[in-house]
Amino acid sequence: MxxxxxxxxxxxxxxxxxxxxxxxxxxxxxxxxxxxxxxxxxxxxxxxxxxxxxxxxxxxxxxxxxxxxxxSKTKEEKAAWEEVAKKISAACVAGLLLLTASITQVQGPLKRIRNYP
Structure with a gap:
């Protein structure tokens, strides 16, 4: 299809x-x-x-x-579009990783809170 x-x-x-x-x-x-x-x-x-x-x-x-x-009419043309799709996907993944890393640095490590009676 x-x-x-x-x-x-x-x-x-x-x-x-x-x-x-x-x-x-x-x-x-x-x-x-x-x-x-x-x-x-x-x-x-x-x-x-x-x-x-x-x-x-x-x-x-x-x-x-x-x-x-x-x-696409040729294999080369189709391969070029597939390469474009891969590069865009890779750029999106890299962007998400950078975003995740920056959020983690801003929040800092999780700290345990103790409640004393």
Missing amino acids: SFSYELIEKYREFKGYKQDKQVCADMNVSTGNVTDIKKGRRHLTANQCIYLCNQMGIDFKPALIELAKEK
Whole structure:
């Protein structure tokens, strides 16, 4: 299953829709367009991807990278997008580690409090 169709399916579940035509109405596209996405003949556009992500309240940036990987025409292009995704993930992990370390230094070590009668 393509990423484009997976995103449409997540949106449909998020909205509680039963039919593709309900999704099509929200996206202002034809049912044939969604059928082509299901069959892998077509992909979401960047704007459609952003719209679906925003409606579900999720970050659209990783979705755009996945969409770019899906649309890649060569192995080199797909590998380049995968490398971008890895670098972004590594940067996020490094940022979280730095944030955690700075919070730990500010709070200091935990101290045991004794209550004396």
